[in-house]
Amino acid sequence: MFKVAVVGASGLLGRAIAGELGQQASWQVVPTAFRRADSHMTVLDARDPQAVDAFIAREKPDALVIAAAERRPDICENDPALARALNVDAVRALASAASRHRTWVLSISTDYVFNGSRPPYRHDDPPTPLNAYGRSKLDGERALLETAERGCVLRLPLLYGPIVDWQESAVTSLVPAIAASVRGAAGATPAIMDAWAIRYPTFTPDVAVVIRQMLECHMHGETVNGIVQWSGDEPMTKYDIARHLAGALRLDAQFKPQHTPTDATPRPHNCHLDAGRLEALGIGRRTPFDEAILQVLTMFPWVG
Structure with missing residues (x-):
């Protein structure tokens, strides 16, 4: 029986990972969460080193996937200590405990470790983060690689x-503004959408498949260590994403593109991640955006 612990299994990515791994008949998945743990999850505060050590010592997983993070750039900018507690200190505590029990560790990072000026970025390009979120995730990468006896960082872009x-x-968060901009609705005005920052929206079930394939490599003695990257391959601004969403929802929405950055927290222009290292191993799956977003909207239907 191959045993995998998933830390942060109640979040957007963690649910997809736990769901994908749970379909493997010969695998045992131990999902954890903190504030949003349900009856099928182990309650674990990843910021508590003693609780982390006790959890790893008790469960003795073959692999540990860290999906818990503070991923909101504005929150990280305003409270860097909060960001560091989850994105750096918790990663170090988990990696340290895993090393004591010879557990392979996979930690999730972000394309925001790059400044977005010279894409595409290889896994070994020098990181140059622009904001506190990117800096905290870069420090978390270093904490993992310095602490884990066997560990890997998986960088990802915008997820949905x-x-x-x-x-x-950040993809589906556009839906309320889209709905409010529909032509003919009372008080409707065009929704202003960022048309400057280029993102590569990536479907969480695809990421879960990538992680499952990486775990299969580990099972077969071909462990992937160091830094790897995965990304969708369709470049889109929020303006583009909004238009695709409106089409999927069949809404006659109005948009106004914003061609200059307006966010209070600086964000990179284009952090396209090169996924060549994983692709060379035969790892990967990419679902076209229009197909994937229809799946999301069908599961969580819009109510007008």
Whole structure:
């Protein structure tokens, strides 16, 4: 029996990972969460080193996947200590405990470790983060690689997938503004959408397949260590994403493109991640955006 612990299994990505791994007949999945743990999850505060050590010592997983993170750039900018507690210190505690029990560790990072000026970025390009979120995730990468006896960092871009509310992903968070801009609705005005920053929206079930394939490599003695990257391959601004969403929802929405950055927290222009290292191993799956977003909207239907 191959045993995998998933830390942060109640979040957008963690749910997809736990769901994919749970379909493997010969695998045992131990999902954990903190504030949003349900009856099928182990309650674990990843920021508590003693609790982390006790959890790893008790469960003795073959592999540990860290999906818990503070991923909101504005929150990280305003409270860097909060970001560091989850994105750096918790990763170090988990990696340290895993090393004591010879557990392979996979930690999730972000394309925001790059400044977005010279894409595409290889896994070994020098990181140059622009904001506190990117800096905290870069420090988390270093904490993992310095601490884990066997460990890997998986960098990912903008994620979307099955949601519990519109705000869970920066992709679906656009839906309320889209709905409010529909022509003919009372007081409707065009929704202003960023048309400057180029993103590569990536479907969480695809990422879960990538992680499952990486775990299969580990099972077969071909462990992937160091830094790897995965990304969707369709470049889109929020303006583009909004138009695709409106089409999927069959809404006659109005949009106004914003061609200059307006966010209070600096964000990179284009952090396209090169996924060549994983592709060379035969790892990967990419679902076209229009197909994937229909799956998301069908699971979480829009109510007008």
